[in-house]
Each structure stands twice: as structure tokens, then as C-alpha cells.
Amino acid sequence: MSELKIYNSLHRQKEVFTSLYPGHVGMYVCGPTVSGESHLGHARPYITFDVVYRYLQFLGYKVRYVRNITDAGHFEEEGREAEDKIAKRAQLEKLEPMELVQKYTNLFHWAFLRFNCLEPSIEPTATGHIVEQIEMIKTIMEKGYAYESNGSVYFDVKKYAESHDYGILSGRVLEDMLESSNRELDGQEEKINNVDFALWKNAPPEHIMRWPSPWGEGFPGWHIECSAMSSKYLGKQFDIHGGGMDLQFPHHECEIAQSEIAHGELMARYWMHNNMITINGRKMGKAYNNTIKLTELFTGNHHLLEKAYSPMTIRFFILQTHYRSTLDFSNEALQAAEKGLQRLWSAFEVLQKLSYAANGQPINEELDKQVRQWCLECEEFISDDFNTAKVLANLFELSPVINSIKGGQVKMHELSEETFQLLQKTWQNFLIDILGLQPETLTNDNSKLDGVIQLLMEMRKEAKARKDYAASDKIRNQLLAVGIQLKDEKDGSMTYSIQ
């Protein structure tokens, strides 16, 4: 078995993965801010890390996967006024903040269930861990790396950098940042240095979400929740910390600094960052006003969409690219993904129905060897920093072999029984278990419809038998018009598929 190699953002290189505790893996992934609906860009990290989670489990690790829900309302710069993002939307929609948060949390769960993402082991909320966050801030203050100012608490980055490497993850140089702050941030005048970041913020009167603290009423700072919750559930040091590349700085850099002071250890050993989804070459994000929400994607209800795209199409679309590359959205690309997935899926269905039958004929050594190689390479590829693109390419290489066995161009006996079983196992393991693809048509348990179609197929067979092609074509064409495709198989039988 090949070793698992992970690209560690911390060292900018691929490293062989070993877990802190044999047989166990602790993984933390930055979850959604539930102040609005998830869009296509959000699908990338959760699908990426779903595959990581699945593969680690496939390898036999017992994985504790923690993914937070940010429901405490971080800051948003709107004009000159800093407001609580969640509180603001709540007022607009005349909802309680927690009602709003619940709504978007539910929507998030619904969408990622459709993506066939496994649920994390623990999904902690920021609001549920205010106490832990306050305790951690107190510890940092006691150690002298944070100071209070007007009811807010800031982390002293300059002091931290004297004895620690601030910028270890992002490659930033503190001296550069001390000078080059060209932005006006709220509360800047309260800080000793502009690079200091908030651990706790004093809540202005209009701020709805607020909690009592040793420094007065307020709310937690931007980064503290991940440090507090990851250490609570995974320990002071754990194996993998994941998230989008855009979180590398400042979010993850700040997490490292806080945790280092509070716990005296580097919080995570492997840092993984997925790249962005772009649209017209630009990052998809709220700030750019170019997002396509998942609900819009699933329904096709968006001016940039030519049609609706199913959750599995999107999952496949994302997995066809390596997670550290940007992925550009376009209708053309999505439609190509849709067709490709369809092809892969039908090959899988064929493969499942095949069973090995030897008849004493000789094995086609060359083909057998090639098939075996394609199968075995899948593990090599996924182990190489989760190269799902290459795994899929190999499954595509195997598809013609499978279809040819069904079509008769290749005889079953040309493969050894061992190879055939490896083939079946490979598809099950990779397509289903690791890449997490699933049939779209699971909802088709309507036996009544099936009965109707069986009847029509029977009538078509009869028409064909008496060479009444007008009638047989009518049945086929009209069914196709409503999305049911009939296929004449080589052996004279008929099958159908619902689009």
C-alpha cells in the first residue's frame, strides 16, 4: 500500500502523513458562517474534505472530524460603520438572530446532504462555546500576550513575533505589515499596532448578539472560536486543519498564534487549503457580487445558468480538478461534467451486473495487465495528495473495457477472475466509497411508472416484430420527449433510463 502524502501549507511541500495517535486522526475544518445561503464556492472545501474524511476512514483510521458553525456574527465593514453581520440581516428580515442562523444552518445541512457529504463527528457552534473562548482569552492575557482597550481585547502580535514566528503559515513578514497597512479598520485606534487582532470585541448598544465577559458585554473576536473549539474536541495539538486558501491569512495565522500562546504547541501538524472556484477568472465571492447560490444551481434559476445542475454533477465537477488548483465555472464545463459523470455511472451499472464466467479460454495477458495497473494506480493517485482528477481519469480508462465486455468486443475470459474482481472492487471503493458519488435516480422507486414503461416496451417490441416502425418509433420518440429513453440492446431486449 502506498503511503498517504499530503501537501502541507505549513511547509509548502508534500509530506508523508502520520497521525499523532496511531489509528486515530483529528481533523478540523473551518465551517460556514450561517448568515446567508451557501453558494457554489462553499461547495469546494466541504466536498474536498469529505473525500479526505472518507479516504482516511477507508485507510482504517478512526477519524474525529470537527467542523464548526460560525453563528456568532463577525464583523462587516459597510461604509464607515462596523456592524454585526448577522444582526443586520436579522433586522432586514425581521427575524431573531438565532432564527436566521437556524434557517441557514438547516439550508446548509440540506445542501450538503444532497452532495452526499458525510456529516462531521462534531459540529460545534460559536455561540455554544462562549465560555471556552473567554477562558482562552483569559489565559492569553495572563501570559501577557493580550491587552484590554475600551472593553475589547487585542492580541499583541508584535510581542508574539519577538519569540515566535508570526507568518509561519502565510509567509508574511511582520515588518512589512507594520508599515503597509493601507486599510482603515474599525477599532484601529484602540490597538497598539495595526497588525493586532481582536480576541474580544466590546459590543455597541445596537449589537444584538452579546455576552457578559470580564471586559464588559461583547462578543468573541474573529478567530478565537476555531482555536477554542478545536482544542476542546481534538486536543491542544491535532493532525489536520483544513479550509479555503483565503483563510490562510489572517484567519489561520491568527489561530496559530493564539493557540501557541494558550497551549504552548503548534495547533495542527498538517494544514490543507483548497483553492477557489472562479467565474470569468475571478474568485466567486460575496464581495465580488458574482455568486451562484446552491439552490439556484440545483434549480437553474439564475441568469448565468443555461440549465439546472444536479448535486452529483457539481460534486463530480469539483473532483475532476485537483483541490489546490483554481476551478473555473462555466456552463460548458458543467455540462461536460454532467455527460462525463453519466458515462462513468452507466459503466458502473454495467459492471455491477456482470459476473465472472470462465470457460477455459486463454487470458489476454496484455489487457489483463493493463486493467490491473489502472485499478492499482487509483490508490497511488489518491494517496498522492488526494489526486481525485487522476483517479477519475483511470476510471474513464476502464470504462471502455467494461462496456466492451457487455458489448462483446472483449470476452470475459480475457481477464483473469482475480483481475475482474479487482475491477469491481476498485469501482466500488473509489467511485462510491471514497469519491462519494451516488446515483441521482435514487428517488425512482415508483413501480407503477415502471409497469407502464414495461407495457410500452412490450408494445414496441410487438410493433418491431411486425416491422411497423412508424408505431415503434412513435413510442420511442414520445417517451424520449418526456424524458424516458428506450434503448434496444444487442440481444433484442429493451431497457430504459429516466433523464
Added chain:
RNA sequence: GGUUUCGUGGCCGAGUGGCUAGGCUGAGCUCUGCAAAAGCUCCUACAGCGGUUCGAAUCCGCUCGAAACCUCCA
């Protein structure tokens, strides 16, 4: 301005210094009553200019272009 990354055939996208990635589209053929599906075949790219090397899309330099981060952000 600083930090970092990227620039691959019609489109999307892998990629190791030397051997066809793969998908989608397009063309042809086989199969078929005709289709569809499937199979086979074809369309062979690596921003530009230098350099290192027996050999570079892959290493180095420069130029041009694009993006991300430096601010909430997946």
C-alpha cells in the same frame, strides 16, 4: 506597494525532465430497420524570449498577461 500562485490543444482540466493523461465538443467508421447507447480511429497543446541539459511544457532568468491574499471571505 508587499506576499504568493498561475498561464497547457475548440472548451474544462492532470502532469513526471525523455514515453498517448482524462473528460466534453468535432470528424470518420462498426453495430442498428432507423436511432440512442456502446466500441474503434482521427484532430497532439503546453504565454513569449533567453539559459542549464544529450534532451524541458516540466529546472533557472527575464518579459508579457491573469488571479488570490494583505479587510469579512470557502
